[in-house]
Each structure stands twice: as structure tokens, then as C-alpha cells.
């Protein structure tokens with residue numbers, strides 16, 4: 001409404017009053033902007049927002065809001081990328097990449113050590129005539145051997161959940177660059193605080209904001225960041241409508257238009273705000289949880305009731321050298337196997353601090369026996385392929401005091 005507002009009736013002025021005064025009020029947090037619609041003084045700006053020429057303009061909340069845009073800027077900074085799109089969950093972010101960038105007849109090479117729901121999604125892709133080959137990414141030679149002329153994307157996670165395998169990052173990044181392939185990395189477990197996949201040539205980075213970045217476990221969210229490392233001129237599946245935008249913007253433009261606008265998995269302003277608040281303490285939380293996980297891993301490794309501990313910062317870990325070279329810390333994820341698998345459930349039931357729960361990346365320590373729960377649907381064959389034994393226990397280390405946590409594991413194992 002223009003400044004000559006006095007000519008309008010009170011009801012009209014009341015209806016528009018919220019946007020007559022400055023809306024930010026000097027608040028030092030980005031406010032939760034719940035508006036779904038965005039209006040413009042000049043119709044030229046309305047046209048500009050549709051044609052992408054009005055920078056910073058908002059069209060409709062399904063394609064982003066000022067609150068989600070503020071979070072996107074924070075994540076772009078953390079990943080040192082060129083742009084980010086926020087989604088309603090990590091799975092929405094991950095699936096958006098494959099739905100919007102692939103076509104029937106394309107081929108994907110993925111790590112065989114992946115999040116269960118991602119594994120299930122790759123099964124769905126097969127129904128749309130996209131072939132997916134699963135390989136052991138701890139050696140780049142396996143990735144190279146699986147490549148075909150129609151391969152478009154190579155996908156891996158930084159530290160695999162639950163058995164903590166780490167990809168042969170430098171060699172896979174080099175291979176993808178040489179072949180003009182898009183390397184997509186799920187950075188959820190490590191977060192940009194520990195590792196930036198752009199440094200090894202990943203073109204797109206996924207983060208489940210529900211986990212390390214939010215931390216509190218009180219909001220679902222996900223993101224896709226373009227690192228600026230991939231040359232989109234080499235990608236054949238960009239729709240002609242987006243070829244007019246600069247090459248470095250094409251991937252994200254297509255993902256935002258197709259995935260947010262057409263498929264609608266937008267991050268609502270309220271969870272975007274909660275995730276932004278969590279993100280502010282990311283460096284402190286990652287330092288604490290990684291130090292505690294490291295100490296707990298070393299304690300478990302020495303314990304006679306434990307047969308194996310999986311944690312990338314243990315020198316016995318098969319990818320210890322890669323982890324040490326690339327990660328600033330080991331993260332909050334560790335897994336272990338008891339010598340006597342039959343004692344697994346009683347040991348977990350004796351734990352007093354860790355919560356027996358499905359999720360991970362929370363401020364509270366969570367534990368879960370993996371085979372009978374999250375990887376039950378996958379079946380014994382897939383479990384064996386991912387290195388998941390029947391007695392494997394996953395621990396997502398939280399912010400509890402390290403001595404309290406170790407003492408609790410000690411008493412639970414002692415009665416073993």
C-alpha cells in the first residue's frame with residue numbers, strides 16, 4: 001500500500017497494516033516470515049520475480065521464504081559453496097537431486113554403504129528406468145569399473161551409517177572431474193564443520209539439517225548446496241528453459257524449480273528458524289561430541305566384552321588415513337559389536353543415559369541395535385553387503401559429560 005493510505009477505509013488499512021511499518025524491527029534474529037504470498041509495488045518487479053531478474057525477490061512460499069533464504073545463506077557459507085536450497089527434510093533434499101537431474105535411461109553409481117532410506121529410494125528409481133550400481137567406494141577402482149557411457153551421478157556418504165566406511169575421496173573426486181560426472185556427497189554425519197565435500201570435487205552436497213546442523217532434534221530439514229566445483233556445461237540433462245542462466249547457476253535453478261515449485265517439499269519458516277538457532281552452536285557441539293565419541297570408542301575398544309569398534313579416528317579403522325587427511329574430527333557416530341551377540345539386548349537395556357531410539361545426530365546420546373531395526377527391511381543379504389552384523393550397536397553421541405557416559409557403558413557391559 002502506498003503512502004497515500006489515508007484515502008482507504010480503516011478495514012482496508014488494517015488488513016494491510018502489518019506491511020506498512022518496517023517488518024524486521026531491528027531484531028537480531030531473522031524473524032519467522034510466515035507469509036505465503038509476496039506482493040510488489042511495481043508490476044515490473046512481479047514480472048522480474050518470475051523471470052529471475054529480480055534478485056532477492058520472493059514469488060510464493062513453496063519456492064522459499066525470507067526465513068528459509070536466511071538459513072540457505074548460512075549453509076552456503078558453512079559449505080563455502082555458491083548457493084543452497086532448503087527442503088522439508090534430508091530425504092526431500094536427496095531425492096530432489098535425482099528426480100530433477102536424471103532422465104529414464106540414465107545410470108547412477110552409488111556407495112553400497114548408505115542410509116537405509118536412501119537405499120530404499122534407489123529401488124524406487126529403478127521403476128523409472130534409472131539403473132543404480134552399488135559399489136564399495138572405499139576404493140575408487142570399484143567406482144571406475146562400474147561407470148558406463150550413460151552414468152550421470154556418482155553418490156557417496158562421508159562416514160557411512162552404521163559401519164563408518166569412508167570413501168576414497170581424492171581418487172573418486174579426480175575420476176568424476178576427468179569424466180565430467182556429477183559427484184554428489186551426503187555430508188550429514190560429518191557436517192561442514194568437520195568436512196567440506198567441495199574440497200574433494202563434490203559438485204552437490206546434501207545435509208540432513210535434522211541431524212548435526214540443527215542438533216536439538218526439534219525440526220526436520222534438509223539442504224542441497226552447489227559447491228561451484230562442477231561444470232554444468234558438461235551436464236546433458238539441463239532443460240532448455242534454464243540454459244539461459246549462467247552455467248554455475250543451472251543445476252540449482254533446475255532443482256529449485258522442479259523440486260520445490262513442482263514437487264513442493266519446501267521447508268516451512270518455523271522449522272527453518274529453529275534450525276538456524278541450532279546452527280549457531282554447531283562448532284561447539286561438534287567439538288564436544290567428537291571428543292566424547294573418540295574417548296568412548298577407545299574405552300569400548302579396550303573392553304573385553306567388545307569384539308569390534310568402528311570409528312574412523314581409530315588407527316585400526318581401514319580408512320583411518322583418509323579420515324585423518326580430510327576430517328577435522330571423527331564425528332559423533334560410532335558402532336560396536338559385542339563378543340557375545342546374545343548379550344546385546346540386555347546390555348542396551350541396562351544403559352541408563354543413552355536413549356534407545358531410532359534417530360541420530362541429537363544433543364542426547366542415542367543407541368540402537370541395527371540389524372533388527374533400521375536395517376530389518378533391507379534383509380540379511382543387503383546387511384552383509386553393508387558390513388552390518390547381527391550384534392551391531394550404533395551409538396550417536398550427544399552432549400552428556402564424557403565420564404558419566406563412559407561410566408554408564410561400563411556398568412552396562414560389566415554384568416554382561
Ligand SMILES: *Cc1c(COP(=O)(O)O)cnc(C)c1O
Nearest residue numbers: 089090091115186188208210221
Ligand atoms: C537422516 C539422514 C538422512 C535423511 O534425513 P531426514 O532429515 O531424516 O530426512 C539422509 N542421509 C543421512 C546420512 C542421514 O543420516
